[in-house]
Amino acid sequence: MSTRRIVLLLVALAVLSSSACGGDDDATASASSSTSSASSSALEGTTWLLATVALPTGVTADAVQTAALSFAAGGKLTGTTGCNNLAGTYATTARSLHIELGPMTLKACSDAAATAQERAVLAGLPATKRYAASDSSLLLQDEKGATLLAYVAGKADLAGTSWRVGAVNNGRGAMVTSSLTARLTAEFGADGTFTGFGGCNTLSGPYATSGSDGVTIGPLMSTKKSCGGDVDQLELEYSTALANVARWEIAGDVLTLRDANGAGQVTASAATRG
Numbered sequence: 001m002s003t004r005r006i007v008l009l010l011v012a013l014a015v016l017s018s019s020a021c022g023g024d025d026d027a028t029a030s031a032s033s034s035t036s037s038a039s040s041s042a043l044e045g046t047t048w049l050l051a052t053v054a055l056p057t058g059v060t061a062d063a064v065q066t067a068a069l070s071f072a073a074g075g076k077l078t079g080t081t082g083c084n085n086l087a088g089t090y091a092t093t094a095r096s097l098h099i100e101l102g103p104m105t106l107k108a109c110s111d112a113a114a115t116a117q118e119r120a121v122l123a124g125l126p127a128t129k130r131y132a133a134s135d136s137s138l139l140l141q142d143e144k145g146a147t148l149l150a151y152v153a154g155k156a157d158l159a160g161t162s163w164r165v166g167a168v169n170n171g172r173g174a175m176v177t178s179s180l181t182a183r184l185t186a187e188f189g190a191d192g193t194f195t196g197f198g199g200c201n202t203l204s205g206p207y208a209t210s211g212s213d214g215v216t217i218g219p220l221m222s223t224k225k226s227c228g229g230d231v232d233q234l235e236l237e238y239s240t241a242l243a244n245v246a247r248w249e250i251a252g253d254v255l256t257l258r259d260a261n262g263a264g265q266v267t268a269s270a271a272t273r274g
Contacts (some may be wrong), residue, residue: 052150
């Protein structure tokens with residue numbers, strides 16, 4: 001065989017070998033990308049409520065304040081510690097989860113137990129290296145697989161939920177928050193019954209949901225006490241706002257009730273456990 005033919009044969013073999021290797025690399029990259037994408041979408045769009053925390057003492061403690069964690073599109077993370085709101089970013093692969101915390105509010109916790117919970121959440125989120133998720137639970141784990149924080153799936157409907165009111169539409173286009181609104185409550189029973197505290201009287205009546213976010217509340221009945229002044233005025237505004245409600249949405253541990261035009265009527269946070 002001539003030297004020229006030998007050279008051409010070696011070149012052809014090299015090209016074939018390179019193509020074969022490139023195909024394997026492409027397949028591996030494609031599989032890796034697919035796995036990462038599937039993993040990301042498993043968390044993307046989900047909301048979770050804190051169930052337990054691992055304290056520095058090595059003890060696992062139940063959540064004492066409602067705390068939420070939501071994974072949005074684009075790697076954006078939002079949540080609460082039970083005392084404060086937080087934001088950050090997240091990134092996943094098939095087996096790993098990396099969380100980087102960003103800005104958060106700086107409100108003081110109400111007691112020592114709530115403070116311990118917040119510290120455990122703020123330590124556990126950035127220490128997370130792995131995770132295990134199902135339809136009903138999310139475990140955030142360290143590099144050895146030990147659970148740092150355990151969450152359960154957030155509520156996807158109103159039935160069976162209880163709330164502490166944060167703000168009420170005053171009927172003049174403003175959402176008002178005060179020490180009085182903090183006393184108001186709302187509870188949506190699994191049997192279709194709404195009950196709540198209006199600041200002076202107990203409110204009760206039916207509620208009904210429709211579609212993915214439709215809801216009507218009332219007509220409501222109430223006890224007949226008068227507490228005078230601002231308390232009675234707020235109760236009237238709260239009752240009126242509830243009657244105007246047409247839509248609902250839950251984001252983490254926050255409920256927003258809106259009228260048919262999308263104007264906020266009531267905002268509330270999930271009631272404290274225990």
